[in-house]
Amino acid sequence: MEQNKENNFQNDDINERSQIQKETTTLKLKNLKDSGLIKNNKKSIIQQLKLNHGLYLNGCSLEISKQAVLIESGELNINFFDDQPSAYLSINDRNSTINLLSFNSNENDNKLNESLRPTEICFNFPVAEITYTADLSESFLNFKNNDEEKLFEMYGHLLPRKILIGGKLFIDGLESVNSTQIDIFNSYLTWVYNSAKYKKGIPFNDLSAAQNHFPKITTTEGINLDTHEKLTDWMNNLYRDDTVEIISYNSLIPISQLKSDTISYNNLVHISKFDTTSSLIDEKQPGVANFKEKLTLENLAKYLKYTRLVKEFQLFQGLIIDQNFELKICEENAIELINFPNINSNDKFYLEIIKPTLILEEILIDNNIFLTDNNEDISSFPFFKVSADDLSYEDLAYFIVKCERYKISLNRDNIKPSEKFKQAIKEALESMKPLIYLQEIFDEYGHFISLSIILGKSLKNTIENSSYISKRIDLASLAFESLKSNLADFSITYLLTQKGDIIEENGLSEWFQNTKNDLEIIEFDNLIPLYDILEIEQKKKIDLILNKQNNFRIIMTGSVNLKDSDNTELITISIEPSLDNNNYEVFGSIVLKNNSKLEDTFVTFGSYEIDKFSATTNISKNKNISIEECRIIWMMIGNPSELSVLCPKNREIQVDYVKESITLQCNNSSYSIKTSHKLSQGYDISLNYFNYVQPNVEVAVCTLHSDLGNSKIDINGKGYTMGYNLTENNYIEEFHLDLSEFVNLEEFICSRNQFTSLDISKNKQLIEIDCSQNKLVSLDLSNCLNIKSIIANSNQINELKLPFTNNEKLEYINLLDNSFSQNLNCFSRLVNFKELLIGNIDGDRIQQGIYNQKS
Numbered sequence: 001m002e003q004n005k006e007n008n009f010q011n012d013d014i015n016e017r018s019q020i021q022k023e024t025t026t027l028k029l030k031n032l033k034d035s036g037l038i039k040n041n042k043k044s045i046i047q048q049l050k051l052n053h054g055l056y057l058n059g060c061s062l063e064i065s066k067q068a069v070l071i072e073s074g075e076l077n078i079n080f081f082d083d084q085p086s087a088y089l090s091i092n093d094r095n096s097t098i099n100l101l102s103f104n105s106n107e108n109d110n111k112l113n114e115s116l117r118p119t120e121i122c123f124n125f126p127v128a129e130i131t132y133t134a135d136l137s138e139s140f141l142n143f144k145n146n147d148e149e150k151l152f153e154m155y156g157h158l159l160p161r162k163i164l165i166g167g168k169l170f171i172d173g174l175e176s177v178n179s180t181q182i183d184i185f186n187s188y189l190t191w192v193y194n195s196a197k198y199k200k201g202i203p204f205n206d207l208s209a210a211q212n213h214f215p216k217i218t219t220t221e222g223i224n225l226d227t228h229e230k231l232t233d234w235m236n237n238l239y240r241d242d243t244v245e246i247i248s249y250n251s252l253i254p255i256s257q258l259k260s261d262t263i264s265y266n267n268l269v270h271i272s273k274f275d276t277t278s279s280l281i282d283e284k285q286p287g288v289a290n291f292k293e294k295l296t297l298e299n300l301a302k303y304l305k306y307t308r309l310v311k312e313f314q315l316f317q318g319l320i321i322d323q324n325f326e327l328k329i330c331e332e333n334a335i336e337l338i339n340f341p342n343i344n345s346n347d348k349f350y351l352e353i354i355k356p357t358l359i360l361e362e363i364l365i366d367n368n369i370f371l372t373d374n375n376e377d378i379s380s381f382p383f384f385k386v387s388a389d390d391l392s393y394e395d396l397a398y399f400i401v402k403c404e405r406y407k408i409s410l411n412r413d414n415i416k417p418s419e420k421f422k423q424a425i426k427e428a429l430e431s432m433k434p435l436i437y438l439q440e441i442f443d444e445y446g447h448f449i450s451l452s453i454i455l456g457k458s459l460k461n462t463i464e465n466s467s468y469i470s471k472r473i474d475l476a477s478l479a480f481e482s483l484k485s486n487l488a489d490f491s492i493t494y495l496l497t498q499k500g501d502i503i504e505e506n507g508l509s510e511w512f513q514n515t516k517n518d519l520e521i522i523e524f525d526n527l528i529p530l531y532d533i534l535e536i537e538q539k540k541k542i543d544l545i546l547n548k549q550n551n552f553r554i555i556m557t558g559s560v561n562l563k564d565s566d567n568t569e570l571i572t573i574s575i576e577p578s579l580d581n582n583n584y585e586v587f588g589s590i591v592l593k594n595n596s597k598l599e600d601t602f603v604t605f606g607s608y609e610i611d612k613f614s615a616t617t618n619i620s621k622n623k624n625i626s627i628e629e630c631r632i633i634w635m636m637i638g639n640p641s642e643l644s645v646l647c648p649k650n651r652e653i654q655v656d657y658v659k660e661s662i663t664l665q666c667n668n669s670s671y672s673i674k675t676s677h678k679l680s681q682g683y684d685i686s687l688n689y690f691n692y693v694q695p696n697v698e699v700a701v702c703t704l705h706s707d708l709g710n711s712k713i714d715i716n717g718k719g720y721t722m723g724y725n726l727t728e729n730n731y732i733e734e735f736h737l738d739l740s741e742f743v744n745l746e747e748f749i750c751s752r753n754q755f756t757s758l759d760i761s762k763n764k765q766l767i768e769i770d771c772s773q774n775k776l777v778s779l780d781l782s783n784c785l786n787i788k789s790i791i792a793n794s795n796q797i798n799e800l801k802l803p804f805t806n807n808e809k810l811e812y813i814n815l816l817d818n819s820f821s822q823n824l825n826c827f828s829r830l831v832n833f834k835e836l837l838i839g840n841i842d843g844d845r846i847q848q849g850i851y852n853q854k855s
Helices: 001-021 035-040 042-049 148-155 179-198 206-213 226-237 257-261 266-272 297-313 357-366 417-428 434-445 479-487 505-513 536-546 841-847
Strands: 026-027 053-057 061-067 077-078 086-089 119-133 158-172 216-220 243-254 281-284 292-298 319-321 328-329 335-337 342-354 396-409 415-417 448-464 471-474 495-498 502-504 520-529 553-561 570-574 584-591 605-606 612-617 631-638 654-663 684-693 696-705 713-716 717-720 737-739 748-751 757-759 768-771 778-780 789-791 799-801 813-815 835-837
Touching: 035 502, 042 077, 053 148, 053 471, 061 148, 119 243, 119 748, 148 257, 158 257, 158 281, 179 226, 243 612, 292 297, 292 717, 297 342, 297 396, 297 448, 319 448, 342 448, 342 479, 357 495, 396 520, 415 417, 417 434, 417 536, 434 536, 479 505, 502 505, 553 570, 553 713, 584 605, 584 612, 584 684, 584 696, 605 631, 605 684, 612 631, 757 778
Parallel strands: 737 757, 748 768, 768 789, 778 799, 789 813, 813 835
Antiparallel strands: 026 243, 053 061, 053 158, 077 119, 086 119, 086 292, 119 158, 158 216, 158 243, 243 281, 319 328, 335 415, 342 396, 342 471, 396 448, 448 495, 448 520, 495 502, 553 631, 570 612, 584 631, 605 612, 654 696, 684 696, 713 717
16 A cells, blocks of 8 residues: 555656656757767757747746847857766755746745645756857847836746756655665765766675665656666766756846846856846756755765754754753754864774863763863853852762764854844843843853764763873774773773663673664764854844943933922832842933033932832922923943843943042032043043931942943933033043152253143152143142242142141242132241242133132
8 A cells, every 4th residue: 555655656756757847958968979060050959959048937937938039140169067966955845935936036925836846855967068159139139118027928037148958866765764874875876977977887796785775766757766777877878878958047147137238148248247236147947946955966975964963963053051960952053054064984992081170070071071172161151050160079080981983073164143043142132131031042042062073882980089190092993802901900890871871891792883873972072152153243242241340331221201200309210120139320410301401400319229219309499490391311320240131222331430438528629539440531420429427428420431432321212411521621631740760859840731640759859840730630749848939820739738847948839720729727837938829810710610719
């Protein structure tokens, strides 16, 4: 009964293939081997193959156009094809939206015709390449109808510049054979091809082994080549003197583009960019609507072996070590291959003694991961959750026997992230809780991948109370005997398989005889974090979220309309989503409808909780302000890795945060707070005050800046300056001058510069100093015991320190146009003092609020 079903299927297949064959053009190969015959029969060949016609794509076949596009008196070239045959995988997939036999091949409604039967592999065996160059036909040049459909109906959609003739074979049934059988069949097919084309002998004494592993092979006529004789006859007839067919149309020019262009077809020979967007269409094949991959015959074996191994061992999937310290192969596919991996057959037997030093190393060895020079520090991989960096507390060594059969390796440049993986990362990065979602994605797709995987068989045991050092011992060709002596040396009576089965010494011989069957992954090598395969832009965004430097970031922003608040002095603001803790700070200001800041008002923030905080304002005391026109804009800063929240906006802005306690002084309106790094123009500075217990107050200072030069905060799609922006009008760039090495200096003049600070603590011999017209904020002369004259006008000095001893030497001080506010009693100790200038004479500086305030 099953046999009848198989025969019925084959008969159906023959009918379908015959239908395809009716649409192809054939000719005798012997007519192409004689240049004289070609010359004498040039017109006949052109007419027979319709070389001067276009192709009409009707969705299920390639039809020859009704009218010729080129004249028949052109130049015909026929060259025998010397490259390898091509293999097209998974042709006519009905789940694909692509139909290469339709002119609009990407349309979603391209449902394949029933005559286009899906096939696992389609082989093209090209024999010759034909090119035909000629001028455009008179009828084509004179075609004036503007209706494009009429143009296509008469002249087709595409004009091929190159045609390949040869034969096609369709292969099915490879799913049911193993990798060894695939190797046998591929080797056999290669030798049949070489024998027919190059007259090489077939090195198979017993062809029954190869025939036993035959998949289903059919021709375009639907003939089933199910014996060695049938396959070799078909191949010999193809490459010697029998009929060949058109198997591929190449370098196709869109007819519409050809019609609209003014140059002749002769000139198009040298044009490489020529389609609806200026490039040639590569290829169209009779009977092939779509395919997954195009390979050479040589690479097919690697591909088939790889796909078989991938299916069996889930190769190059993401890996994680779960909470039970067991290796897990993730089901979701995170990578796509750009090129196939290298698959090398090995035949290595060796013994490894490995002495782990860390608990993590023990966990990895138990999961066939070994710390080598090829592997990075796995504990540093992003999103890797196993924490086991403690020293190993067990005094043991691993005794591992390995039999390698295959080594499968990938170059890092030959992989890229899958579209599904990239999209998942993109969505996580755009969320309010990116760190949590990223961890979930990497838990699903893998924390790392292995670029080198070894297949074979392995056994292991442990040696307790071991003083052995790690080493490798290559076993001799008589591996069983070599192993027995090593087992005796280490007093080992049995070994364990990966499944935990016990193999005693008397069972080792049988185990060795079975090392080519039931292969296992015995080593994962060359590990890289899965994060590494992502594109640079996504990695930068992830680095910012991982925040390994524990920098503060803008967690979220918002605004509150005061007209919606019952109490404008104390407002509760909700946080959505809620945070993991309340270790954050909030800054903000009050703005009007036109986004301008409101002067003489303030807002401070406090009562921080994980889902809300409070804002306090003085706006109700200002009778000149309409509450309905005001709103609070705010930003929250903190460590995103601790809070588990980070808004997608404003992530590129860098945040610096300091908090200090200040003691207020009734005669001082200016206080200095040191930030963790140097400020620059363009920085945005925000302040928050809290815990005010007179005379002390805590001040939080937040500075914002961006490498992009814009530190404006995005709040609901609009850009705001949150605090005070440093500009050329209010920014004093720091220029420090250190004179400590000039210990014998007596006179120093540095007027008309940009110095913001001076170090003269070691200049005890200094007599005169002129530091006028700089940007000094303070001047410390307490160690200058011989100072006689101080000229320091036109600075921003608010603090002057004088020597406590030898006060009789100082005679002259000029502090005009500063920010001096100290009590003048500080000068009372100067017994020989002659002149003090401490007024304000620069009107512009007074307008800027820079002036002395004597008290």
